[in-house]
Amino acid sequence: MKSWACAIALAMAFASSLSAQYGYFGQNKIQYRRFDWRVLRGEHVDLYYYPEEEELGRVALAYAEASYDALERRFTHAVTRRVPLIVYASHSDFEQTNILPFIPPEGLLGVTEFLKRRVALPFRGNYAEFRHTIRHELVHVFQLSLASQTFGRYPRFRQAGMPLWWTEGLAEFFSAGEDSRDEMVLRDMTIAGRLPSLPDLAYAYGGLVYPVGGSIHRFLAERYGEWRILELYNDIWKYSSFEGALAGVYGRTIDQLSDEWQYWMRQHCISSPAIPRRHSCSSRPRAATRRSTRRVSTGGGGGRWCRGSAASSSNPSTSSSRGST
Numbered sequence: 001m002k003s004w005a006c007a008i009a010l011a012m013a014f015a016s017s018l019s020a021q022y023g024y025f026g027q028n029k030i031q032y033r034r035f036d037w038r039v040l041r042g043e044h045v046d047l048y049y050y051p052e053e054e055e056l057g058r059v060a061l062a063y064a065e066a067s068y069d070a071l072e073r074r075f076t077h078a079v080t081r082r083v084p085l086i087v088y089a090s091h092s093d094f095e096q097t098n099i100l101p102f103i104p105p106e107g108l109l110g111v112t113e114f115l116k117r118r119v120a121l122p123f124r125g126n127y128a129e130f131r132h133t134i135r136h137e138l139v140h141v142f143q144l145s146l147a148s149q150t151f152g153r154y155p156r157f158r159q160a161g162m163p164l165w166w167t168e169g170l171a172e173f174f175s176a177g178e179d180s181r182d183e184m185v186l187r188d189m190t191i192a193g194r195l196p197s198l199p200d201l202a203y204a205y206g207g208l209v210y211p212v213g214g215s216i217h218r219f220l221a222e223r224y225g226e227w228r229i230l231e232l233y234n235d236i237w238k239y240s241s242f243e244g245a246l247a248g249v250y251g252r253t254i255d256q257l258s259d260e261w262q263y264w265m266r267q268h269c270i271s272s273p274a275i276p277r278r279h280s281c282s283s284r285p286r287a288a289t290r291r292s293t294r295r296v297s298t299g300g301g302g303g304r305w306c307r308g309s310a311a312s313s314s315n316p317s318t319s320s321s322r323g324s325t
Contacts, residue, residue, distance in 0.1 A: 094122035169213020182211035198258035
């Protein structure tokens with residue numbers, strides 16, 4: 001009797017953990033149709049498609065191979081395994097994907113699975129957005145490849161987790177940069193004195209990490225050189241924290257880099273012809289509190305909160321994604 005009681009208790013605990021991770025009963029993912037998957041093989045990418053989207057699949061493979069070549073030169077690194085790219089003709093088809101344990105919301109433009117490094121995305125009718133998303137997700141593939149290479153060489157050292165502003169900001173910086181919406185958000189935050197500091201962004205998630213992270217990477221590349229990005233990935237095993245790696249590679253503490261970036265943003269604000277002179281951008285911006293950072297980053301529902309990653313890249317079981325409003 002005691003063994004039966006233990007078994008029942010374990011089953012209940014396991015069921016509760018599953019419900020917490022994958023949703024409540026009645027919210028299971030339903031497969032409405034069976035996809036006839038086929039494969040187009042490029043030099044580095046295996047593209048999975050079904051017959052209804054064969055033309056789209058060939059376009060996606062061309063985008064992916066061009067993005068891979070550009071990122072290989074920029075990272076000076078080659079991914080050691082082939083990249084599986086799974087394309088869906090619509091978001092309703094994408095909702096049936098087995099790559100994610102949950103139903104992807106409508107704002108989700110693409111996802112990169114950390115464990116098997118599979119990239120999946122729907123086509124929403126916009127080829128520019130489609131190309132941007134493919135490159136954004138391939139940046140995550142390169143990031144994962146660099147991280148696994150570094151910690152494969154030094155397995156005894158503890159892996160320092162990278163914040164989302166770094167991983168997602170780099171994906172935006174290396175994909176398409178800022179669009180008009182991102183520029184509007186950054187300009188408004190600068191003028192209003194609401195730019196967060198880098199320490200405030202350590203645990204930030206949501207839409208804020210994409211434009212702000214991309215802006216920080218653009219500043220770091222202009223001021224200190226883009227080559228330091230690769231150096232950080234190669235040397236991060238030497239440090240117990242991301243802040244320590246940042247200080248070691250850039251020669252500045254995270255607070256110093258934060259002040260320099262905010263000053264750089266104010267300079268761009270003053271020199272921008274779209275900003276009227278009556279706005280005072282020269283004063284030091286008020287540091288955003290953690291509460292205001294969360295409010296800005298998660299506001300607007302789905303928004304652009306998942307444009308790059310839904311969770312920290314330090315967790316290998318989670319996935320990285322890109323979304324929009």
